Amino acid sequence: MIDVKHLSKSFGDNLVLDDISEHIHPGEKVVVIGPSGSGKSTFLRCLNLLETPTAGTITFDGAEITDPKADINNLRRQMGMVFQHFNLFPNMTIRKNITLAPVRTGLMKQAEAEEEAMALLRRVGLEEKADAYPAQLSGGQKQRIAIVRALAMKPKVLLFDEPTSALDPEMVGEVLEVMKELAREGMTMVVVTHEMGFAREVGTRVLFMDGGKILEQDEPHAFFAHPREQRTIDFLSKVL
């Protein structure tokens, strides 16, 4: 589904991603972990071209998105993204936050989009917040709305960039719960996170990144039980 070949990214002289090749299959829940500065967020942001790769190609559903002529807006419509800091639009109600993109991109009519928004809000238990503004919500509620907003575009894959890192501890659970449900429904997900429990429970594959490379990867149980690289063992001993 997403095919990454020889992806490199540098900011000035700073090489952040060093020749990464990876394939993400439909239905997979890939969890990317690693120390901060390892390039995991940059890797995720390259997948929908929020960062422009310095070298390499990324192919999504047969279309090469790193091609300068690619219709990047159309490709992004099919890849939802959830951010660490939610990035809800503070100038709009929740309802408008969710319906703006589907309506403006021609995916749905206004009435249809609103119906869809309410259905999605009911799923995450926030239908009574439809007419509230983001400033009136808690962090956990904002992040659940952000997930709903991405889902409203009916994406084929969802990218999560540390979705629980900016949350108070007691709100992490409600967001992970929504993500677990999505995973159960078969959504393809790429999740950068520090939640090892989530990685173990939901992930179908864990990637460990360090120094701009994917050092090691495995199915979660094997990964956590028998890490091979010394760097991975050190990291896991600190976070587990």
Next chain:
Amino acid sequence: MLQPLIDWLYGLPFVQWLIKLAPRFHTAFVEADRWQMYLKGLVITFEITLVSIAMGLVLGLFVAMVRTAHDQQRPGRRNPLLGVVNLICKVYTTVIRGTPMMVQILIWAFVILRGERNKVMVGMIGMGVNAGAYISEIIRGGLMSVDPGQSEAGRSLGLGYFDTMRFIIIPQAFKNILPSMGNELVTLFKDTSLVNAIGAAEMTYYANRIGGKTYDYMPPLIGIACIYLFFVIILTWLQGKLERRLAQSDRR
């Protein structure tokens, strides 16, 4: 019982001076229906303000969008045309912000549009072009003040650059730039008095003429100063009201 007090007050030099003022103001404003001239001038002052702020907004928004779009281009995908337009915009803001408005107005009237008889229009152009440069910087600052995550969120939902600007960035920037825009409007309103130097018949122009005609400058000049002040206070009050309304989405 009160009479001595009244006599004493009447005898004060300050009160004497005030009493003598009344006929002077009468001459400057009431005699020969001169108040109509101030009114005519005030209408022109408002016209110049409105036209030049409108021109400034259009120019400023254009320049600000060109300059932010240019700065946000992805490396390797630079548009050469945008580069040229960006350079022109940069020269424009540098020249306009680097020279006195008075000099600019004189250049418009006596160099560029020498043959133009309609001095009010010349004044509008001069002030509008000037306002555009300042407004573009205000808008640019406003656009940059919006969290980059907002634009990323919009773009990652598949919205294009212009939709992201229109629905997400500009409404948020608008709230941030409102105080500076209010100041710009107030400054522009007051600076319309400069165009009297090229013979555009706005309020200061009439006050000056009446002062010359009656050999008494104080009443007309103090008079229009009060009129300017009055409207500036009203504008500031309106601005405050608008800001409070736009703060609606911030309430918790």
